[in-house]
Amino acid sequence: MRPYAAADIGTWDLTADVVIAGYGVAGAAAAVEAARAGAEVLVLERAGGWGGAAALAGGFVYLGGGTALQRACGFEDSPEAMAAFLMAAMGPGADAAKVTDYCEGSVAHFDWLVGCGVPFNPVFYGDPAWEPAGDEGLMYSGGENAAPFDEIAAPAPRGHLPRMENKRTGERGGGYMLMKPLVDTAERLGVKAHYGMRIERLVVERDGTVRGVVARSYGERVTVRARRGVVLATGSFTYNDEMLAAHAPLLSGRPGAAVEEHDGIAVKLAQALGAGVAHMDACEVALPMDPQYSIRGILVNGRGQRFVNEDTYPGRLGHAALFQQDNQAFLVLDEEGFEEAGRVSAAPEFMRMRPAWVCETAAELGAAMGLPPGALESTLDVYNRHAEDGRDPLLRKAARWVRPLRGPLGAVDLRGMTSGFALGGLTTSADAEVLHVDGAPVPGLYAAGRATAGIAAWGYASGISLGDGSFYGRRAGGAAARNR
């Protein structure tokens, strides 16, 4: 964990200009950009192959401001509208400078991905879902067109999804189709990768400059010299139980959308050099729930009260359930709603919603759910009263999805079903330099991806991790390559 003194290394086993730890999206983007800047690049990946959490992800990249894909789908957007949305939706605590930087560079970053061979199908998908039913390339992925964000910034869809090769089998999902072209590009540029190699320590000069890493490969110690810089891109600390207990205890026992390699090593190695961290308690959290169901019903907490507009980004529903409702949530829907959602749903089987209880009346359903008499009835009364007029003044769900819910009613039990990943991590500059707690860069050390506190503070949208991971991965690779 503690740095290793450069003076104590006799012969280096490996040497490159830029050494990158982790071959997920941040590492791949860093590799491409460093190689293009003329650096000899070596990637050390702990797993047996490239990909990381990115290759297993749905593949959303959160971009906007008027990308070619947005325009091809007929949507207008601006960096300002995108920044206004992100400041509201990624907060509280979103970093205004970083958000602005990201939004201003977003159009060019999309073009960069396309230039690396990432395919995007210029078709918009507008149905409620976690991801498109087919190979559509653009979707709302953050609740931009729902309350309260629709009043904060002009909505535009910003979930950019690489075109999948085989949606049915999932083997060529969007994340894979993002990663494969990036890795191919890196390989064409001469980037070398070593797999099964896990970083253990940073190597540091007496003046504090990071000079390389000590890794472990099949039990053997390997010393790796970085002539220009080390890029940390090993992902979040979601699978480090001790770090979850210290920072994000509500996520303990419920990791999701992360890989087991996410052990927080990069955060700790940099902290040992005095690096700062931010938003270590923040998490993205989801409920395994098809939005076609939830949008038609009402989501209630352990007291039978509604707490979120059901038409927003589905990740916000899980976040609110875990952080604000003690991980207690039920979806209440009527027979018509269940049937309609079942007909139109394109979600995988495990996200189809089945009621744990079905009753003729709200009173009976509330009793079956263990709620006090009157609790669920009054919630439904208020909802139905306004739904008659197509309105939801309590939470501002869009009129399109509001209609009275009439018995027989069913309730899906979602208690304790949240899972997710940690959003906190190292503080970094716009050039992806790791920042010491005094605000100055740690010389020779760069980081990107979920090892860092990126665009998201206490909020999230699908595509933010692949977005800021690739965006600041590029910055890290470029800055490291230019560092002499």
Add this chain to the structure above:
Amino acid sequence: MRPYAAADIGTWDLTADVVIAGYGVAGAAAAVEAARAGAEVLVLERAGGWGGAAALAGGFVYLGGGTALQRACGFEDSPEAMAAFLMAAMGPGADAAKVTDYCEGSVAHFDWLVGCGVPFNPVFYGDPAWEPAGDEGLMYSGGENAAPFDEIAAPAPRGHLPRMENKRTGERGGGYMLMKPLVDTAERLGVKAHYGMRIERLVVERDGTVRGVVARSYGERVTVRARRGVVLATGSFTYNDEMLAAHAPLLSGRPGAAVEEHDGIAVKLAQALGAGVAHMDACEVALPMDPQYSIRGILVNGRGQRFVNEDTYPGRLGHAALFQQDNQAFLVLDEEGFEEAGRVSAAPEFMRMRPAWVCETAAELGAAMGLPPGALESTLDVYNRHAEDGRDPLLRKAARWVRPLRGPLGAVDLRGMTSGFALGGLTTSADAEVLHVDGAPVPGLYAAGRATAGIAAWGYASGISLGDGSFYGRRAGGAAARNR
């Protein structure tokens, strides 16, 4: 911020065995214990005098397990019951080893305080309040006797309050009456203190051992050598805007129950040496509200829904409002409730509750508050329906405080009124050694009080800060004195 190399210090301006930064409760307890262990002790305090946040606090020290004061007041308690309560109420994320350690040492710690001359009046105060009306010495201060904690552990009051000299003027409040005897004891033991001296850097040997501090006194740099150890006891980071933005953004702009000296310097100085931090986003938050009012009414959020049993520790009401209800809260009470609370209240004037709106019916009141039709009415209907039977099945407020609320009704506007302080900080051992992110102690460096992540993770009770500050302050002073 970064450590200063010991080799670069020519002549030390000051020298002591144990150097303590901060003369609040943690620093004072450390000073006493270090001096008793035979060390020459020097305290550096940034302000013009001793006291810190402690001397301005109400003065609760959270102790139990069967203290002499608890027994004198007729209450039984055990370390096990105390630990069961704290694990539930200080979580999620409470550190079981530290909680157990604290509970097992709690009776002896009370005796230690008494031995230092801290006066406690063996009289229990049982009315709903933030603190006793007079000079009573024992009170429930964490919701031990309210849901859900009353079913988790056998309730006992554990808020131990030093006897005040002049309750009316507040000049001799409980916090002062805790601090004064501790400082007097320290002075009798030969402890020296320098005021107006602000630590800026730690001085570190090449092997990583902390050897002293560099401080600033009226613009002049002062080097202070610690033969045995340095104790950091400079309080929380509540008044460091940048740290709040990075760690606890919801608290930005709403500091409370802290002093402006709480700038987080200790956290950053230790982080620069690789020290770990925990629960940096966690806060204690309060609403300026007399419990005599809130306990008789219902607290509702921005949607008119109840969200907490109003008879629990009042700090939990504010915490829930800020972290779970978007800082939106109203207290709804009927005329009888306002009048009764006004008659029995012993709270200061600013905590007396005045309604922003008074209406004949719930429907009118809800409209005046800007709530959608039906929202407040249904909340009151459900509450009153069960209150007829003296029950609150939704949130389990004790029967004693439950009765139907009948118009005319008033609502107190508590939106945005929360304030509080940060609970996160450095990770430390049971001996108050500052822990590196690799889990090993940083040699020569100790910390206690709100610069550390103590007993409280994401929950709180009044008296925890003076409790773990003094408890681990003692440990820090003792361990530093024994360190050779």
